[in-house]
Amino acid sequence: MIEVLDGGLSSTIQDDGRFGQYHIGMPPSGAMDGFAHRVANALVGNDADRATIEMTYGGCDLRFDENAVVALAGAAMDGDLGEESIPMWESVAVDAGDELSLEFATTGARTYLAVAGGIDVEPVMGSRSTYTLVGIGGHEGRTLEAGDRLAVGDSAADPADLAGRSISDEHVPEYDETIRIVLGLCEYRLTDDSREELCSTEWKVTPEADRVGYRLEGVELDFEPREQPFGAGPDPSNVVDLGYPVGSIQVPTKPIVLMRDAVTGGGYATVATVISPDRDLLAQCRTHQSIRFEAVSVEEAVEARRRRRERLAEITEGLQ
Amino acid sequence: MTTHTIEAPMPGVFYRRSDPDEPPYVEEGDSVEAGDVVALIGVMKNFYDVEAEVNGTVTEVLVENETEIDAEAELLTIETD
Numbered sequence: 001m002i003e004v005l006d007g008g009l010s011s012t013i014q015d016d017g018r019f020g021q022y023h024i025g026m027p028p029s030g031a032m033d034g035f036a037h038r039v040a041n042a043l044v045g046n047d048a049d050r051a052t053i054e055m056t057y058g059g060c061d062l063r064f065d066e067n068a069v070v071a072l073a074g075a076a077m078d079g080d081l082g083e084e085s086i087p088m089w090e091s092v093a094v095d096a097g098d099e100l101s102l103e104f105a106t107t108g109a110r111t112y113l114a115v116a117g118g119i120d121v122e123p124v125m126g127s128r129s130t131y132t133l134v135g136i137g138g139h140e141g142r143t144l145e146a147g148d149r150l151a152v153g154d155s156a157a158d159p160a161d162l163a164g165r166s167i168s169d170e171h172v173p174e175y176d177e178t179i180r181i182v183l184g185l186c187e188y189r190l191t192d193d194s195r196e197e198l199c200s201t202e203w204k205v206t207p208e209a210d211r212v213g214y215r216l217e218g219v220e221l222d223f224e225p226r227e228q229p230f231g232a233g234p235d236p237s238n239v240v241d242l243g244y245p246v247g248s249i250q251v252p253t254k255p256i257v258l259m260r261d262a263v264t265g266g267g268y269a270t271v272a273t274v275i276s277p278d279r280d281l282l283a284q285c286r287t288h289q290s291i292r293f294e295a296v297s298v299e300e301a302v303e304a305r306r307r308r309r310e311r312l313a314e315i316t317e318g319l320q
Numbered sequence: 321m322t323t324h325t326i327e328a329p330m331p332g333v334f335y336r337r338s339d340p341d342e343p344p345y346v347e348e349g350d351s352v353e354a355g356d357v358v359a360l361i362g363v364m365k366n367f368y369d370v371e372a373e374v375n376g377t378v379t380e381v382l383v384e385n386e387t388e389i390d391a392e393a394e395l396l397t398i399e400t401d
Contacts, residue, residue: 009330010366057330057363104329104391207333207388210364287331287363288390 001065002115004148005099009058010210013119013138013150015051017260018127025264028246029129029137032211032260032283033110034276035173035308036074040114042316043071043091043165045157050118051128053144055111056210057286059102060144062113068094068152069116069162075108075284089172091116093163108175108284116162117155131261133212165319171311175284179274180296180304181249186239186269194221198272202290203255209287211261216291221251223269232267239269247274257282275301277308322400324374325382328393332363336385344385346378352398359395376400 014037017030031037031054038048053060059077071091072079079086079102086092086100088111094100105111121128121139130138139148155162187195203216223236231240237251244250248270249257257274259282274282275296285291296304328334336344336359346358352372359370376398383395 009368010364056366058368106391207331207363208365286391288388 002068002119002150002152003063003065004060004144004146004150005063006061006146007144007148008055008060008102010056011060011144012054012130012132012142012211013051013121013128013144014054014130015118015128016049018125018129018131018137021125022243022264026125027131027261027264029127029131029211029260031112031129033074033112033280035280035312036110036284037112037114038312039089039167039171039315040071040073040112041118042312042319043073043089043167044069044114044116045155045162045319046114046116046118048312050114050153051121051138052115053113053119055102055105055113057109058104059111060113061099061101063099064094064096066096066152067159069155069159070094070100071114072102072111073114074111075105077105077111078103087166090166091163093159109286110283115152116157116159117153120151120153133261167315167318171315173281176281177285177289177291178294179278179282179291180301181272181274181293182298182301183272183295184270185242185245185248187271189223189236189239189269190271191222191224194223195271197221199293199295202292205285205287205289205291206254207287209285211259213259213262214257214282214285216255216257218255220253221255221271223251237269238267241265241267242270244270245273247276247279249273259283275304277304323379324376324398324400326358326370326373326395326398328361328370328389328391328395330361330363330368331390332361332368332388334383334385334387334389334393334395335360335362335367336381346381346396348378348381350378352376352378361389370395372398374398374400
């Protein structure tokens with residue numbers, strides 16, 4: 001078992017996500033930065049779908065009751081394991097009784113702690129991911145608190161073979177500030193000027209940026225005036241209800257990028273969608289950081305996703 | 321006498337009180353003990369307690385209530401005896 005001594009600012013158990021339930025209004029949840037989550041898992045010999053601890057801004061303090069192998073990936077976080085400092089992007093052996101104490105993230109926003117065997121909580125609707133808004137999954141459906149005890153799953157690998165593995169520097173991501181989007185579903189509702197401004201503006205991440213959505217501040221985007229159709233709300237940003245793509249951007253005054261715990265549909269025009277590899281980058285953008293959107297085609301987005309998969313496969317193979 | 325400066329460990333909004341109707345946690349001139357909450361930082365609807373790290377007297381609050389701050393922003397100073 002792992003005992004939580006301090007849950008940090010907002011830490012949850014997450015896996016790859018809860019899929020196949022979107023039609024009933026259940027968002028996928030899962031690791032906000034899927035790349036870091038998967039690399040952390042790969043470092044400790046886990047399959048990508050094992051659950052990790054996602055720590056936002058502030059790290060956890062944990063005590064391990066048994067020997068374990070752990071790895072940190074994602075936002076850079078200083079910390080100590082026993083008397084030694086713990087590296088990022090590298091697997092480390094933990095002895096029974098050791099305490100791991102993590103500080104605040106210095107770059108990026110989310111750090112993933114993987115444990116060989118994964119964090120073993122009861123899956124809900126096929127996933128161990130925490131969805132705090134309705135209180136399901138993870139540990140009691142909520143963020144971790146002091147006193148929580150987390151079970152560790154079985155690892156197929158020999159712990160002696162797992163410690164001391166790291167990925168090469170070229171695979172450690174740089175948290176770029178350019179976020180690629182595909183325009184649509186309703187970008188036709190924006191004025192020509194505003195459609196251009198979406199990509200030319202420097203947007204600032206506000207303090208209202210969490211697993212549900214990232215609210216951005218920049219210029220005011222305008223919609224083409226029209227007589228609203230039957231079924232659409234009165235605001236020019238309203239449309240007849242539609243399903244919201246994960247990562248889509250809606251503009252109820254200020255833009256919000258919908259993230260992995262967001263509402264699945266509604267009556268706001270979604271003017272663009274952040275492509276999946278770049279949602280990992282956006283998940284690492286901190287409050288007050290500036291970002292820019294770059295419009296790409298669907299083909300370019302699919303190609304970027306393919307490159308990300310290849311990179312993850314290369315990392316995993318390199319560790320075997 | 322030594323002056324300690326408390327810095328923000330993360331970005332967010334700086335709050336001097338727990339609720340708009342409550343008095344500030346501390347005013348300049350107040351005595352504090354290590355571990356006392358002196359302010360909050362709110363980010364993503366979470367609130368982090370900013371605690372005094374030393375016993376002493378609050379000499380200066382460097383940030384206005386409800387200001388947006390970055391990580392490492394200097395928040396307030398405490399002078400130890």
